Amino acid sequence: MTTISRFTGARFLPPVPALRRAAARLPERARLPVAVALVCEAVLLLWWLAFHPGLMSFDSVTYVWQVTTGHWRSDHAVAYDVLVWLSLQITGGLAALTFVQTVALAASLGYVCHGLRALGVRGRWAAAAPLAVVLVPSTGTFGIFVWKDSAYAVAAVLAFGACAHLAARQRDILHWWLLAAAMTGLSVFRNNTYPAVVTAGLMLLIAMPRRWRAIAAATLVPTALALGLNFGVYPAIGIQEPRTSSYYAFNYADIAVAYHRAPRDFRRSDLAVMSQVAPLTHWSSGGANCAWVDPLMGRPFDRPAAERLNGRLLDVWGHVLSKRPDLMLSAHLCRGRIAWALPRNDSDIFVQPPVITADRFGYSRPGGLMEHSRFLPALRTDPPSASLHRAGVWAYTAARAPELTWFLWTGSLWCWATYLIVLRLVRRRPLRAALALAATTAGLQVAVLVATPAGLFRYMAAPVLLGFLALPLLTAAHPADRPPGKGRARGSARRAAPDEPSPPRSGATA
Structure with a gap:
């Protein structure tokens, strides 16, 4: 009977007293x-x-x-x-x-x-x-x-x-x-x-x-x-x-920024390689926004061509780095601005809106990759x-x-x-x-x-x-940086010898 009453009492215990009892069992x-x-x-x-x-x-x-x-x-x-x-x-x-x-x-x-x-x-x-x-x-x-x-x-x-x-x-x-x-x-x-x-x-x-x-x-x-x-x-x-063009997208973006700012510093051979991947106008427009890689990597940028010519594009990057390191450093720091500088305008930091689009960001559009996926409701x-x-x-x-x-x-x-x-x-x-x-x-x-x-x-x-x-x-x-018990021991010493000067406090390092 006692066991049953205890079980019944615990079952119908009000939430607040139950929480208090649970808290009392925790170490302070x-x-x-x-x-x-x-x-x-x-x-x-x-x-x-x-x-x-x-x-x-x-x-x-x-x-x-x-x-x-x-x-x-x-x-x-x-x-x-x-x-x-x-x-x-x-x-x-x-x-x-x-x-x-x-x-x-x-x-x-x-x-x-x-x-x-x-x-x-x-x-x-x-x-x-x-x-x-x-x-x-x-x-x-x-x-x-x-x-x-x-x-x-x-x-x-x-x-x-x-x-x-x-x-x-x-x-x-x-x-x-x-x-x-x-x-x-x-x-x-x-x-x-x-x-x-x-x-x-x-x-x-x-x-x-x-x-x-x-x-x-x-x-x-x-x-x-x-x-x-x-x-x-x-x-x-x-x-x-990841695709090669994803690995080296940062290098391509550096080239684009340098080309947008100083096109005359590029050799004919550099321009010939770049034009096989995207029109030179696209390289320039992509480099206009030094903080984002996406404008360059979107169409008409040819990713397969960039992967095929990746070695030559890296040669272009190396040449520009040797001739105009200021532009390369500027492009890198601009892209990493969110890590070291305050925003200058609303576009410096992109905050994801709290909305899931009806087409699931394009994936469920007609012909999209998830048009008929059974996981769309999720x-x-x-x-x-x-x-x-x-x-x-x-x-x-x-x-x-x-x-x-x-x-x-x-x-x-x-x-x-x-x-x-x-x-x-x-x-x-x-x-x-x-x-x-x-x-x-x-x-x-x-x-x-x-x-x-x-x-x-x-x-x-x-x-x-x-x-x-x-x-x-x-x-x-x-x-807070005193070892445990040091404060209490020092306080006891002071009470035992009120006229004795307290020892100087030493610094502690780990």
Whole structure:
């Protein structure tokens, strides 16, 4: 009878008392991070329901077409394609994938909150930053996109949380494993991210030189894994490699920019090669927009011809580089502007609209690649509440106001802000290990500077999230870098000998 009454009582226990009892069972230091993760998940679920099954772009439809028609290619992240395929095969749609992304992001934000507390940030500020990430439309909706960049951003948040714990001298092996998992995510969810992981590793080495073995394992192993997959495993199992014209599109774009600005510096032999790929007028018009590769690579640019003449086109690129390096550097910096400069106009940063077109971005048009696909119903917005959907669209659209671009959508701004915040923290407290907090951001910025095809927000979305999360470090309490118990021992000594001067506080480095 007692057992039955206990079961019945637990079954009909009011939710609030039940939650309080569950919270009481948690260790005290875990209560705030768990609460933050749960609240973040609740907010993310509202975005998820508002745009159910998730926000999409042309790339999202491309993923679905590739994995459902056998056209697997490694020009996109194969690891994310696998997640898309699993979601479609298990559930018939994409809502499961985007839901898992919200859970992963919420858990990572709770982990970051715990790391900020370990660094001496007050609870209210450690909780406010993750909540801001999920409430602000530019970052809150990013976790529900069917995009490899969304998974990439979640991995970046997890890496930031691990770095926060390690900077606070929490040497638990768990944090190193989580850092390795995050670096693996960064390595497999974007093809050109090797500079990001290597740069982050170098920053971590500066911050914590004595931990070089662990740093090497957490960064070089994921990099080697990604390289092995891209150049060994994927081709071996029949996954197509990116086209040659995709690999060298950046070089072609450099040629176009130089030709548009200084056509007289090109030799006749250069022009002869270029004209076999596209009319010279197209090269010039394509180079007029130095920030985007797409205008050049579109029609009438002949991709097969470019691949056939790729070696000769690279000779043209090398000649122009030797004669006009200023133009080549200008083209490269212009294309990577989103990584280092503030936007000059509305077209510098492209933000994906919150709308899935009726023709699925051209794929379902008559004669399109997915005209008769049975997965077309999965590629549309189907929210359970029309009112919630309208509210979500309104909030997202309002955030796209040009006057808000610099603050809500500019990754370069938040990169520089993160560096200043971390430098202030390191200078205020002699804690070199705190430089680790800038490692992930520096890696993301360098990766985009090295190679980016256009000024798309998604390429620099992760630094925006990390910038928001770095803001509470401005309030970090000074004693946070003391070893555990040092403050209490020092306080006891003062009470025992009030007239004895306190010893000078020594700097601590990791």
